[in-house]
Amino acid sequence: MLQSATTRNVIKQCNRTLSIRRYANAALSMNIEKKARRLVFDNRSPSFKDFLSKQQPVNATIDKSLTEPDNVPYLQMDSKTLGQGRKFYIEVYGCQVCALSVNALQSQEVNTSTKMNVNDTEILNAIMTNTGYERTDDLDDANVVFLVTCAIRDNAEVRIWERLKYLRHYKTKINTSSPPIVGVLGCMAERLKTKLLEQDRLVDIVCGPDGYRSIPHLISLAEGEEYTEGVANVMLSADETYADVMPMRLDTSNASGWVSIMRGCNNMCSFCIVPFTRGNERSRPIDSILDEVRFLNDQGVKEVTVLGQNVNSYRDESESKYFMSGRNTGSSLSNPGFKTIYKRKDGGRRFTELLDQVSLINPEMRIRFTSPHPKDFPTDLLHLIASRPNLCNSIHLPIQSGSNTVLERMRRGYTREAYLSLVEEMRRIIPDVWISSDFITGFCGETEAEHRDTVSLMEQVKYDTAFMFAYSMREKTHAHRRYKDDVTGSDKTRRLQEIVTTFHAEASKKNQSLIGSRQLVLVDSERPRTKNGIETKVSGKTDGGHKVFVQENEDNKALQKGDYVEVNVNHATSASLTGHFIQHSSIQQFARQKRNYST
Ligand code: SF4
Numbered sequence: 001m002l003q004s005a006t007t008r009n010v011i012k013q014c015n016r017t018l019s020i021r022r023y024a025n026a027a028l029s030m031n032i033e034k035k036a037r038r039l040v041f042d043n044r045s046p047s048f049k050d051f052l053s054k055q056q057p058v059n060a061t062i063d064k065s066l067t068e069p070d071n072v073p074y075l076q077m078d079s080k081t082l083g084q085g086r087k088f089y090i091e092v093y094g095c096q097v098c099a100l101s102v103n104a105l106q107s108q109e110v111n112t113s114t115k116m117n118v119n120d121t122e123i124l125n126a127i128m129t130n131t132g133y134e135r136t137d138d139l140d141d142a143n144v145v146f147l148v149t150c151a152i153r154d155n156a157e158v159r160i161w162e163r164l165k166y167l168r169h170y171k172t173k174i175n176t177s178s179p180p181i182v183g184v185l186g187c188m189a190e191r192l193k194t195k196l197l198e199q200d201r202l203v204d205i206v207c208g209p210d211g212y213r214s215i216p217h218l219i220s221l222a223e224g225e226e227y228t229e230g231v232a233n234v235m236l237s238a239d240e241t242y243a244d245v246m247p248m249r250l251d252t253s254n255a256s257g258w259v260s261i262m263r264g265c266n267n268m269c270s271f272c273i274v275p276f277t278r279g280n281e282r283s284r285p286i287d288s289i290l291d292e293v294r295f296l297n298d299q300g301v302k303e304v305t306v307l308g309q310n311v312n313s314y315r316d317e318s319e320s321k322y323f324m325s326g327r328n329t330g331s332s333l334s335n336p337g338f339k340t341i342y343k344r345k346d347g348g349r350r351f352t353e354l355l356d357q358v359s360l361i362n363p364e365m366r367i368r369f370t371s372p373h374p375k376d377f378p379t380d381l382l383h384l385i386a387s388r389p390n391l392c393n394s395i396h397l398p399i400q401s402g403s404n405t406v407l408e409r410m411r412r413g414y415t416r417e418a419y420l421s422l423v424e425e426m427r428r429i430i431p432d433v434w435i436s437s438d439f440i441t442g443f444c445g446e447t448e449a450e451h452r453d454t455v456s457l458m459e460q461v462k463y464d465t466a467f468m469f470a471y472s473m474r475e476k477t478h479a480h481r482r483y484k485d486d487v488t489g490s491d492k493t494r495r496l497q498e499i500v501t502t503f504h505a506e507a508s509k510k511n512q513s514l515i516g517s518r519q520l521v522l523v524d525s526e527r528p529r530t531k532n533g534i535e536t537k538v539s540g541k542t543d544g545g546h547k548v549f550v551q552e553n554e555d556n557k558a559l560q561k562g563d564y565v566e567v568n569v570n571h572a573t574s575a576s577l578t579g580h581f582i583q584h585s586s587i588q589q590f591a592r593q594k595r596n597y598s599t
Contacts (some may be wrong), residue, residue: 038229039221040194041211044431051439053448075193083133084452089133089142089180090124090250092117093160094150097580109227115307115370117148117186119258121580122247124148124185124212128250141458142180144219149188151277157188163560164202181214181222184209187277190234191476195228196567209263209278210240236279243530246295255524255562257301259292260284261354262308263314266342269374269438270411270478271443271471274309281310284356285318285351293361302522302562304543306358311369317348335425337418338375343409352381353447359388364542364564364587366522368392374399374422375413382429389591393430394544397423398438402457403450406443411478416457423461442492443471443519444483451495455502460544462506464544470496511546515569520580520590521548523563528552532571541564547576566590 045552095119124146127134136142145167150156164182166544171179173480183205184196189347190208197206204222207215211233221231241263249257262283293304308314333339351369359367367390374397385391397419401407404415426433439454485497523540529549530536536549538559550559550567559565564586567579585593 009510011347013261038194038197039226039227039231040197041233041235042193042212043234054460055479073508078237080142081133082220083128085142086133086134087141088128088133088146089139089308090121090142090146090148091155091163092121092148115258115305115506116260116309118184118250119247119260119307120209120212120342121148123242123260124215124247125244125248125250125548126245127212127215132215139180140175144181144183146183146185148595149184149186151187151191151273151474153469154248154474160184160188161202168200168202180217181205183218185209185215187273187561189232190236191273191474193234194232197232197478197536201229204230206234207232207238210237211235212242213240213245226516238280239282241282241284243284246292248428249299252299252451253561255301256303256305257296257521258305259289259296259308260288261311265309266313266340267413268341268411269309270409270480270482271400271474273474273477278309278475281315283314283316283348286316286354288532289354290357290361293358293365297362297365300562301365302564303368303524304358304368305368306503307370308374309371310376312351312372312381314351314354315345315348315515316350316354317345319349330379333419334377335374335421337421340375340413352384355381355391356384359384359391363390364387366390366587367543368394370396371398372396375420377422377426377427378431382426385433386430391512391546391588392543392545393432394434394436395426395430396436396438397426397455400438400440401443401446401450403446403453406453407452409445409483410440410443416453420460421456432544434464434542434546435461436545437461437463437467438469440471441468441495441499442487444473444479444485444487446471446487446495451498454499458499458502462510463503464507464510464546466499466501466503468496468499504574508572511572511574513575514577515572517569518593519543519546519548519567519569519577519579520585520587521550521565521567521579523550523559523561523565526559526561531576531578532573534571542577549576549578550581551578553581564590 052235054576068436088243094115129135133144139145145164147160149160164184167180168183171182181204183203184192184203185205186209189196189206193206193208196203205215205217205218210499211218214233218231218233221227242260247259262281264279264281265272265578266281268275289306296304332345355369382548385393385395399419400410402416404417407415419536423435426435439458441451441454444517471485471487473480479485521540521542523538525539526537527539528535528537528541531549534549534551539547539549539551542548548567548569550565559581566582566585568582571578
């Protein structure tokens, strides 16, 4: 339904009021924390517990100037040279570190959460560099150390706590002459907020995923004498997308690049912490995305992955002509078996239109996307993927469980049957599509019969790649409030092992069937390796994302990162392929050849 101009104005005013109230709460929170020589910006007003513990007078005054958005202290950036050449060092964490076992070729890659963190790190890199700091790869050189974190699974956080303890040891025992400031950024910062500052003085700066612009200023505050117990900005934003920040790549020799197109998620799956750490869904304007992809293309990047927590729910509403016209390409759900727990909005430019435009920038640049939700695959999106050779035929289709009752408890918004009919539709429209998925085993109340449903679904779909995890309950989630984490640890481990075995058995059969086939491989590593007793020279990825090790011969001595090569597959495991180099190729040339073979 279209909104009238008046309605939109009212909404704007409400948003502004909410925004001002948020800043007021932040200011109040800041006043209370100041007593502890700690400065915290948060969306929440102080709790009753805060009130009692801090003995805050009821009529606490708020500095009125702080309630105006234009005067928010952390946004006041005095200088482009705050850093004065000082060095920052970054470590990026993601939840792939705690997977028991995943398709080995994919485990060498980063998964969605980590990709988002890498992309966030590139945004941080740009913000820090633009304010006069320099990046270093040497901890001993660093004035500031950042840990860019993930909160999806408990194991990832345990690993970060261990690292923080080491960094405290490093500051107090090893590098006492110039101890660096330590900052925890990203989802763990958002989830734990001030707990990170309170815990044994391990951390000086805490900053959530929507506060990166404030980091140079937070550093100045942490270095000053007033806030000796740390500073934090964990405010979640309704509109921050960093659309105007051109990320600076960490590894410019990489043939692949990532572009974040939307942030946050509205789905509220019952097991998931993401909506609480990344906030509500909001999309970048399409033009800023196209500029960034063109920039990567100009730098010689051969493969771009567009990223978002629910990437195919992308909806650019920045231009009123699209918003008001109700133009709505690709807004429909995948099929009648899918639903959302929130009311979907009309208008705006959708994912299909974005992908259409991104794929036209350079037909020789591969485009991937992750992570999508199965609800957002309208037929026109599938036809677009089928028709553009540079839109990779690999689709991540996270199901999480094969049991309808578990899916209901997870609040995924679809049934096993709806999901399977979508898989069928995908394979009809894109015959050589490669499908990957995520699985959580041992979710609250999962019975043996429900677990068997997941195993049977895996046997039916025959995935090319899978990310499999044992359930780990997170505070704040719907599941934490409503369900019991009652599957024993040993049952979770056994069930995880069973789905891993099922996946590998099916993937191995599928990969064996590729022996003798020709694949287009984008070389992404020049490291020679011995694979299954075979000497290989370089490695890369197929259109479907499978790792391929390319054997050395007289013709391929000069292969390098970024080359497209045609490879004849002669060996396969469930995790990777090995093959002979045939010739240099290109996306368009390979697509023409494929068409000729099939006619
Ligand atoms: S779709 Fe569900 S699992 Fe994915 S980020 Fe959103 S809430 Fe989490």
